[in-house]
Amino acid sequence: MRIEENKSLRNYNTFGIASNARFFVSVETIDELKQALSKKPSEELFILGGGSNMLLTGDLDAFVLHINLKGIEILKETETEVFVKAMAGENWHEFVKYCIEKDFGGLENLSLIPGNVGTAPIQNIGAYGVELKDTFESCNTVEIETFKEREFTKEECVFEYRNSIFKNEAKGKYIITSVTFKLTKKNHKTSVSYGDIQKNLSERNIEIPTIKDISEAVIAIRQSKLPDPKVLGNSGSFFKNPVVGSETFQEFRRNFPEAPFYEVSPTEFKIPAGWLIEKAGFKGQRFGDAGVHKNQALVLVNYGNATGKEIWQLAMDIQKKVKEMTGIYIEPEVNVF
Ligand code: EPU
Numbered sequence: 367m368r369i370e371e372n373k374s375l376r377n378y379n380t381f382g383i384a385s386n387a388r389f390f391v392s393v394e395t396i397d398e399l400k401q402a403l404s405k406k407p408s409e410e411l412f413i414l415g416g417g418s419n420m421l422l423t424g425d426l427d428a429f430v431l432h433i434n435l436k437g438i439e440i441l442k443e444t445e446t447e448v449f450v451k452a453m454a455g456e457n458w459h460e461f462v463k464y465c466i467e468k469d470f471g472g473l474e475n476l477s478l479i480p481g482n483v484g485t486a487p488i489q490n491i492g493a494y495g496v497e498l499k500d501t502f503e504s505c506n507t508v509e510i511e512t513f514k515e516r517e518f519t520k521e522e523c524v525f526e527y528r529n530s531i532f533k534n535e536a537k538g539k540y541i542i543t544s545v546t547f548k549l550t551k552k553n554h555k556t557s558v559s560y561g562d563i564q565k566n567l568s569e570r571n572i573e574i575p576t577i578k579d580i581s582e583a584v585i586a587i588r589q590s591k592l593p594d595p596k597v598l599g600n601s602g603s604f605f606k607n608p609v610v611g612s613e614t615f616q617e618f619r620r621n622f623p624e625a626p627f628y629e630v631s632p633t634e635f636k637i638p639a640g641w642l643i644e645k646a647g648f649k650g651q652r653f654g655d656a657g658v659h660k661n662q663a664l665v666l667v668n669y670g671n672a673t674g675k676e677i678w679q680l681a682m683d684i685q686k687k688v689k690e691m692t693g694i695y696i697e698p699e700v701n702v703f
Pocket of ligand 1: 492493494495591592601602603604605606607626638639640641642644649661662663664699
């Protein structure tokens with residue numbers, strides 16, 4: 367374990383933003399993690415996972431702790447179910463691929479999501495009708511203040527749409543070291559209701575899809591709409607899809623009867639932020655090296671040398687114009703530092 371100084375984080379965030387960390391260490395075991403916490407050369411601590419859901423708007427005058435814990439383990443299994451534990455530093459998609467190869471069902475709709483296993487519970491990652499919480503069993507953590515290990519059950523995590531206890535009461539207090547999933551070994555409960563998945567399967571004449579077929583469909587859809595961070599820097603959806611009350615929704619519907627929406631409850635309506643941003647005229651626009659993706663307006667991109675401040679400025683311009691034009695306030699989904 368070696369603590370580095372003034373380390374460039376360009377290769378550690380999927381936006382590809384050039385930002386330097388005052389102190390940096392990558393830990394590969396839980397003991398190393400505890401050692402690093404006890405050494406802490408700077409007051410400010412910054413926990414870094416896959417760097418796929420954050421925007422760095424300047425240098426970090428902090429001790430950056432890169433969680434590089436690896437390993438996948440089957441904890442127990444019955445005839446129909448398996449409990450699989452993955453360490454926090456495992457790449458999310460590599461883990462999904464491992465499950466699909468073993469025919470463990472439940473994560474196939476979450477194929478190709480950037481980031482690591484350990485950060486997935488924080489925002490309860492979700493795509494194509496499935497969320498992490500649907501297969502989450504528990505996670506292990508180390509408490510930052512005491513270095514004590516603590517397990518969180520699913521109930522304790524308080525999962526919601528792109529939200530959990532780790533974004534609220536437990537924020538900045540725990541480091542997730544591993545996550546355990548409860549997956550199916552047979553009679554997989556597949557979820558193909560999301561329009562594009564069904565379409566992709568029909569095009570391939572697949573009537574009863576395997577989890578591998580679904581994973582392939584999701585990969586094809588994502589690749590057609592979402593930019594690959596290795597090619598074009600981005601952090602997935604930059605904003606959350608806003609949920610509004612009846613009054614705001616009725617007024618919005620009067621002005622934009624053509625807008626897609628999803629009824630969350632009789633008094634709550636979710637509106638796709640991608641649609642709102644496109645309506646506000648930003649889709650495919652480029653301002654210097656900061657831009658809005660041409661196929662999915664919810665994704666902001668770095669064409670090469672955009673600074674975090676430039677991406678943030680664009681995000682704020684989008685937020686303002688969307689509010690002025692549609693009356694709807696959209697809120698960032700990525701963590702901004
Ligand atoms: N839309 C537009 N213009 C756009 C983008 C979308 O009009 O530029 C419309 C689409 O036509 C569609 C609706 O918005 O009617 C929804 O679009 P899409 O299916 O692409 O999904 P999304 O709501 O924009 C969410 C997640 C994605 C996830 C997809 C698929 C959030 C914030 N984003 O996007 O997650 O992959 O659903 O399930 O909930 C991420 O979080 O990083 C992410 C990529």
